[in-house]
Amino acid sequence: MTHPQDMSLREQARAVGSGELDPEKLLTATLERIEERNSALRAVAATFPRESMAMLASAPRGRLYGVPVTMKDMYSLPWRGYRNGTVRELGRPSASGAFRRLRDVGAVVVGIDNQHELGLGSTGLVSAYGVSANPWNHAHLAGGSSGGSAAAVTAKMVGGAIGSDSGGSTRLPAAWCGAVGLKVTYGSLPYDGYNGANSSFSGPGVLARDSADARLLLEALLARPLPVDDVRTVRVGLVRRPYWDDVDREVSESCENALAAVGLQQRELALPLAELGPSLLTVRAMAEFGASPPLDLLPQLNPMTRALIHYSALQPAWRLTRADRVRAGLRRGLAAIFADCDVLAWPTSPGPAPAIDSPVFSLPSGPQPVDRANVRQTVLANVTGVPALSVPVALHQTGLPIGLQLLAPWGEEALLLNVAQRIEDAVGRTWRPGQK
Amino acid sequence: MSGERFDVDHFDEFAPVALGRVGLRLVPGDLEMLRAVASVLDPVMSALDRVDLADLPVEKNLDLGRPPEHVAGADVDP
Numbered sequence: 001m002t003h004p005q006d007m008s009l010r011e012q013a014r015a016v017g018s019g020e021l022d023p024e025k026l027l028t029a030t031l032e033r034i035e036e037r038n039s040a041l042r043a044v045a046a047t048f049p050r051e052s053m054a055m056l057a058s059a060p061r062g063r064l065y066g067v068p069v070t071m072k073d074m075y076s077l078p079w080r081g082y083r084n085g086t087v088r089e090l091g092r093p094s095a096s097g098a099f100r101r102l103r104d105v106g107a108v109v110v111g112i113d114n115q116h117e118l119g120l121g122s123t124g125l126v127s128a129y130g131v132s133a134n135p136w137n138h139a140h141l142a143g144g145s146s147g148g149s150a151a152a153v154t155a156k157m158v159g160g161a162i163g164s165d166s167g168g169s170t171r172l173p174a175a176w177c178g179a180v181g182l183k184v185t186y187g188s189l190p191y192d193g194y195n196g197a198n199s200s201f202s203g204p205g206v207l208a209r210d211s212a213d214a215r216l217l218l219e220a221l222l223a224r225p226l227p228v229d230d231v232r233t234v235r236v237g238l239v240r241r242p243y244w245d246d247v248d249r250e251v252s253e254s255c256e257n258a259l260a261a262v263g264l265q266q267r268e269l270a271l272p273l274a275e276l277g278p279s280l281l282t283v284r285a286m287a288e289f290g291a292s293p294p295l296d297l298l299p300q301l302n303p304m305t306r307a308l309i310h311y312s313a314l315q316p317a318w319r320l321t322r323a324d325r326v327r328a329g330l331r332r333g334l335a336a337i338f339a340d341c342d343v344l345a346w347p348t349s350p351g352p353a354p355a356i357d358s359p360v361f362s363l364p365s366g367p368q369p370v371d372r373a374n375v376r377q378t379v380l381a382n383v384t385g386v387p388a389l390s391v392p393v394a395l396h397q398t399g400l401p402i403g404l405q406l407l408a409p410w411g412e413e414a415l416l417l418n419v420a421q422r423i424e425d426a427v428g429r430t431w432r433p434g435q436k
Numbered sequence: 437m438s439g440e441r442f443d444v445d446h447f448d449e450f451a452p453v454a455l456g457r458v459g460l461r462l463v464p465g466d467l468e469m470l471r472a473v474a475s476v477l478d479p480v481m482s483a484l485d486r487v488d489l490a491d492l493p494v495e496k497n498l499d500l501g502r503p504p505e506h507v508a509g510a511d512v513d514p
Binding site: 185186187188200201275276278279280282283286295298299303304306307308309310311313314315319322323324325326327328329331332334335338369372384385409410411 | 451454455458459460462463465466469470472473474476477480481483484485487489491492493494495498499500501502503504505
């Protein structure tokens with residue numbers, strides 16, 4: 001008999017809704033699946049069967065009635081404040097905005113996902129819960145900061161998870177783990193009870209095994225329909241520099257091939273100031289996140305995280321005003337090139353997931369630090385506020401997934417999902433995300 | 437630190453004092469890690485210092501959830 005977590009999120013929702021699948025049995029089977037698979041992956045940081053059962057008992061018969069999902073450790077639940085990958089609660093227990101959206105459609109929060117400590121990294125190497133391993137190869141990284149969410153989805157512990165994305169933290173682990181990951185338009189759902197509530201660049205995200213599941217979960221999170229639409233006339237913009245430069249050759253070829261297979265019109269575009277995206281995000285991140293942890297937490301943090309906080313305190317304030325001028329220019333430039341294309345496309349990450357014991361990319365320019373190379377690819381959506389998505393397009397020769405990133409104008413999440421669905425159809429399913 | 441330039445030549449003396457002023461205390465090993473982080477991030481951060489701001493707009497009432505032209509009064513030319 002098929003394990004219910006081998007079913008897609010939408011199949012689970014349909015089966016529970018039609019009465020074919022008992023939601024209590026689904027919840028129990030999900031907890032057992034997490035128990036069975038999590039010790040090797042460290043994807044799920046905590047489960048709370050009693051509270052999940054209570055949530056199910058009072059769940060409304062909405063579109064996700066009885067469907068288990070997990071949430072990143074950046075969201076507060078009524079029975080658990082967020083810890084942000086650290087050793088203790090940093091937020092008060094509360095029904096966070098994202099939690100309320102899930103609860104209102106009948107979903108059941110079954111666990112909290114592992115993440116990079118304070119969200120300050122794209123590897124997942126630093127966490128109070130240990131390093132999340134990649135479901136495709138346990139010796140490789142799941143990524144970060146929402147690495148646990150991506151691993152939980154692709155290892156079929158749950159059909160969907162809520163991540164967050166302050167510099168690529170939903171899209172990057174999605175690319176490395178072979179999931180679909182979508183960061184929403186800035187501010188498009190209530191941010192209360194979310195660690196990124198005071199950030200000017202952070203946004204919640206969804207992670208799922210394919211775009212159809214991501215659509216269902218995102219409709220719940222945004223509380224609005226995201227209609228399927230024909231995308232045959234969509235124009236794809238390619239900003240070669242810096243986003244296609246210094247990318248693993250197999251990664252860039254796979255992304256090019258996926259775009260060719262989908263058969264959409266392509267045009268090359270330039271985006272002035274794009275190369276300054278990582279600089280302005282770093283300045284903003286240091287100002288906004290560096291000051292937020294309580295001082296008495298610092299001794300309990302990883303030395304690297306502590307060094308980032310110390311570094312943030314040494315930054316001159318005048319640099320922040322320069323960063324905001326660059327951001328204004330970048331937003332204006334992005335709005336202008338969306339007059340000439342409907343979506344932008346480039347590789348989500350410049351390489352496949354590195355090994356846990358050697359977290360370095362091998363790129364055409366040579367060995368490169370992972371965070372710097374990753375953030376260059378993903379930061380534009382954060383500093384400008386637009387939605388962005390990563391969709392798996394191929395397997396690298398290492399056996400690890402490759403993700404293609406798409407960006408769309410503000411509020412156009414449905415367009416991203418529609419193009420992603422067409423890409424999924426075009427590249428074919430000779431491999432399946434979440435096989436392992 | 438607001439208004440204070442990062443002094444690379446006197447990092448080991450400057451950093452603990454500057455951090456102490458905002459209540460941050462370094463423990464053994466912190467200074468070395470901080471120096472390592474600075475060596476990676478300084479070039480990233482300082483790239484902004486070379487930008488000519490003359491042609492860049494100012495966005496008042498920044499609303500990142502919308503494109504700049506849709507925010508009333510937000511887009512102000514320099």
